[in-house]
Amino acid sequence: MTAEPAAPDELDYLTFVDYAIARTTAELPAVDATAMRLGLTLHRLTSALVYDWESTVHRPRGWSWGGFRVLFALWLAGPMEAKRVAQLSGMSRAAVSALVNTLERDGLVSRKQAEHDRRAVLLNLTEAGHEAITSAYEAHNAREQAWANALTKPKQTILIGLLEKLTTSPAAMDAKRRF
DSSP states (O other): OOOOOOOGGGOOTTHHHHHHHHHHHHHOTTSOHHHHHHHHHHHHHHHHHHHHHIIIIIGGGTOOHHHHHHHHHHHHHOSEEHHHHHHHHTOOHHHHHHHHHHHHHTTSEEEEEOSSOTTOEEEEEOHHHHHHHHHHHHHHHHHHHHHHTTSOHHHHHHHHHHHHHHHTSHHHHHHHHTO
């Protein structure tokens, strides 16, 4: 169990979890505090990871986190239609379209009409895009390693297994149907 939560004016990003759980369960005793802690902790970790990657790797290259995700999908699975990039990156088609406008302007992505459907747009990395994403991913992976090194390799493997269980749970499957 955790220590007594801090007073509201002493809270920071991480200690707010303890405070939120204490306040919520005091007012709503039926709330599952463990599920709440898991959700808040995962969200805060994800936010911290994305902030770190974006501020140290992607923004210095002129991209957002979303721009990186588009380039990453095209690098590994492209060329492909914009709707497929949206599926693989977990973004809306509208978001991908807006990001591709910027990435195309910057010479990193090209688009052309798909042969099988005149309405479809096929996206591809340019040579400059390929060089940019591979260089960026090396730096990105260095940050991933910095985060992962807080755990031993066996604990990393256990955590990966647990997170994969969450990503294949019925709740996750329901959420994927809404993408």
